[in-house]
Amino acid sequence: MTEDFSHMSPKGYQLQGPNEPQKLHLQEKEAPKLRKTPRPFRDNLREFMSNTTLHGFRYILDDQYTWVERLWWVVMVITSVVVCAIFIHKVWVKWDETPVIVSFADTSNSVWHIPFPAVTLCSETKPRQRVFNFTKASFDRWADPTTISPEDLQTYYDMLLLCNNDRSDGPDFANVSAIKTLQRLAPTLDEVFLACLWDNLTCPQMFTHTLTKDGYCFTFNMLSAEEMFRMENLHKDYYHVAGHNRSEWTLERGYPQDASVNTYPLRGPSYGGVEFEVILLTDIRDLDQVCRGPVQGFKIWLHNPAELPNMGQNFFRLPIKFQSAAAITPRVMDTSEGLRHYPPRKRQCYFPEERYLRFFRTYTQRNCELECSSNHTARRCDCVPLYMPHGPETKVCGGGKKSCIIQALEELSLSKSSLKPESKEEVHQCDCLQACTELKYDAEVSQAVYDLTTYRRNPNPDIANESRLPSGLVVYFAEELFTSLRRSELYGGVDFLANCGGIMGLFMGFSFLSLVEIIYYFTMRLWCQIRRSATVVAAE
Known part of the structure; x- marks a missing residue:
């Protein structure tokens, strides 16, 4: 026959066997919660890589992908950055060493x-x-x-x-x-x-x-x-x-405008x-x-x-x-x-x-x-x-x-x-x-x-x-x-900027707003994260 324990508290109860001389009392207690240590820079970096518009970065820290896939994306991102840097360096050398072109009027x-x-x-x-x-x-x-x-x-x-x-x-x-x-x-x-x-x-x-x-x-x-x-x-x-x-x-100036024949x-x-x-x-x-x-x-x-x-x-x-x-x-x-x-x-x-x-x-x-x-x-x-x-x-x-x-x-x-x-x-x-x-x-x-x-x-x-x-x-x-x-x-400042922007857009999907995004995440956003973390630690 099943014994009824409904009269006992949900937080504590007794188990007593009929042949046991002593009573064993078991008390269930709520497990304490582990507080997570604030790490504003790491959290900010993870948030940036998850939300950035730059191609390939969000796959690196995404837990839905295996480590092999994430490692493959790390290699691809590094390769793109290196190739982009090489091409931009060539454009810079050409602009710096041969900035002049001679053409017909x-x-x-x-x-x-x-x-x-x-x-x-x-x-x-x-x-x-x-x-x-x-x-x-x-x-x-x-x-x-x-x-x-x-x-x-x-x-x-x-x-x-x-x-x-x-x-x-x-x-x-x-x-x-x-x-x-x-x-x-x-x-x-x-x-x-x-x-x-x-x-x-x-x-x-x-x-x-x-x-x-x-x-x-x-x-x-x-x-x-x-x-x-x-x-x-x-x-x-x-x-x-x-x-x-x-x-x-x-x-330099030639003849004056009012010069006669x-x-x-x-x-x-x-x-x-x-x-x-x-x-x-x-x-x-x-x-x-x-x-x-x-x-x-x-x-x-x-x-x-x-x-x-x-x-x-x-x-x-x-x-x-x-x-x-x-x-x-x-x-x-x-x-x-x-x-x-x-x-x-x-x-x-x-x-x-x-x-x-x-x-x-x-x-x-x-x-x-x-x-x-x-x-x-x-x-x-x-x-x-x-x-x-x-x-x-x-x-x-x-x-x-x-x-x-x-x-x-x-x-x-x-x-x-x-x-x-x-x-x-x-x-x-x-x-x-x-x-x-x-x-x-x-x-x-x-x-x-x-x-x-x-x-x-x-x-x-x-x-x-x-x-x-x-x-x-x-x-x-x-x-x-x-x-x-x-x-x-041969290259003005605007031409040089356009060449660099085209190369970075081709290999990384980089744009002006991407630069704003980077500045935002690692200045304003990081500062807010640090302040929030300091407030939480002080409250504890």
């Missing part, structure tokens, strides 16, 4: 917006042989020095500043009288030019004297010395550029026609092959009006009894204002206010290189060649310093390449990057025989008996329109 420009190129002509006749016979003086100097007069010997030493000579000879330094000798022996404008064609201008109105590596030459359409040089820093012994033309044109530097007329033409003469009675070698005629250089011509670079020849026609294509490069905050080394150019030249007012790469050559040669040889700009305290090198000059310029040239790494400091001191606004002229030259001896409208007897031989030069723009180049940003 959106529209074409007319040649009216730029000046006609400056044209510099240098005759290969240095001393007129009828005035001074350099060949005879050179022979006497080395064959029998007693036969040459002191005056001829001094003139011979002065001409070594221009004439070819395989060895150093003469005094180490030249004086002002040597410069005057070069001017006196050089062909005059009247002897070189037979006719000029440019808007009814005469040859003396078109050309001025310019001192170059090849001596005194004739230049058309170049800025005056006051606008090209910092005259306060330049020596006063002789001039590098003659003429006093005034110009409102600058390399007839301005300076002169603008080029329409394309395809004869724009600039000159007829030059070479007197065969003045030729001296010992001074300049077997190549006779003229050297021609087309250059920026703001640059001093350097006849050692980018010239073409005009032979005797030939006409050279040069079809000009402008090469204009400008730089967007978006690159101004980049360092010059990254954008590979200087804005005008960023690079100061001691002798030149306008910064161009060639002006900078010429000034750098002058400074390096002065340090190396204690003097400079006569054609290089220099200060009043620097001497002009004579024929005795020729070997030193050649060696100094060779050192400077090698320092720009990897052939002589120990000379990299010279390049660093020069630092001649391109100008951010650059104007150059490419020429396509064609030649044809040019003979005026039978030309019926030319009664010149010297030309008729071929004692003075003609050469012709024609320069014109090949096209009316040209397309300039523009240096601009």
Whole structure:
């Protein structure tokens, strides 16, 4: 029979067997609850990974998945993060090392917006042989020095500043009288030019004297010395550029908006026609092959009006009894204002206010290189060649310093390449990057025989008996329109952010709100969790 225990309390009861001498009393008690220690950072991290919008994270701590599945998701998430970091690093390197791209401008420009190129002509006749016979003086100097007069010997030493000579000879330094000798022996404008064609201008109105590596030459359409040089820093012994033309044109801003057609530097007329033409003469009675070698005629250089011509670079020849026609294509490069905050080394150019030249007012790469050559040669040889700009305290090198000059310029040239790494400091001191606004002229030259001896409208007897031989030069723009180049940003800040966002979205599902979510969970949310935990602990 079943015994009734309903009268007893649910919290305590007795069990008594009929044959047991003693009573066993059992008391059931409520088990105490175990309080969970607050761990705000762990709980916050678990909550974040369970609710985040980033792909893959919620599977890692989900108890519904086996440890193998969760481990697989850990590997996938880490792989995605690593690959994403690698790709973002590549984008950063590209943005940091090559932030600049050179592309064609959106529209074409007319040649009216730029000046006609400056044209510099240098005759290969240095001393007129009828005035001074350099060949005879050179022979006497080395064959029998007693036969040459002191005056001829001094003139011979002065001409070594221009004439070819395989060895150093003469005094180490030249004086002002040597410069005057070069001017006196050089062909005059009247002897070189037979006719000029440019808007009814005469040859003396078109050309001025310019001192170059090849001596005194004739230049058309170049800025005056006051606008090209910092005259306060330049020596006063002789001039590098003659003429006093005034110009409102600058390399950076171009012509003013209100400038007329007839301005300076002169603008080029329409394309395809004869724009600039000159007829030059070479007197065969003045030729001296010992001074300049077997190549006779003229050297021609087309250059920026703001640059001093350097006849050692980018010239073409005009032979005797030939006409050279040069079809000009402008090469204009400008730089967007978006690159101004980049360092010059990254954008590979200087804005005008960023690079100061001691002798030149306008910064161009060639002006900078010429000034750098002058400074390096002065340090190396204690003097400079006569054609290089220099200060009043620097001497002009004579024929005795020729070997030193050649060696100094060779050192400077090698320092720009990897052939002589120990000379990299010279390049660093020069630092001649391109100008951010650059104007150059490419020429396509064609030649044809040019003979005026039978030309019926030319009664010149010297030309008729071929004692003075003609050469012709024609320069014109090949096209009316040209397309300039523009240096601009390859990646701007927005482009870099968009690239990084695309990579992170592809591999992790990351967005701007994901960043807000991370900041929220590990700042505001974590702070609230810590405060709540501190309140619970204090209540206990």
